[in-house]
Amino acid sequence: MMLVTQDTFIKKGEQIATIGNCNGTYLVHLLLEIRNEIGLDIGPGYSTETTGYLDPTDFIYKNRN
Numbered sequence: 898m899m900l901v902t903q904d905t906f907i908k909k910g911e912q913i914a915t916i917g918n919c920n921g922t923y924l925v926h927l928l929l930e931i932r933n934e935i936g937l938d939i940g941p942g943y944s945t946e947t948t949g950y951l952d953p954t955d956f957i958y959k960n961r962n
Contacts, residue, residue, distance in 0.1 A: 909960070931956050 898915045907913060916927045934949030 929953060 898917065899913070900915065901907060901911075901913050914927055916925050918925045931951040931953050932949055933951050937949050
């Protein structure tokens with residue numbers, strides 16, 4: 898479940914969502930996209946086109962305490 902709304906400024910360490918399982922359809926998970934371009938459409942799923950998106954692993958390592 899989302900805990901923030903669009904255009905909300907997020908501070909480091911703030912909780913933004915909770916994990917879920919889509920009423921048992923999937924294993925518990927949280928989807929996260931980190932974008933550096935505003936206005937990208939929500940895609941249909943996984944894609945090899947990564948323009949406009951930041952690598953979450955790199956982002957986490959660079960911004961972790």
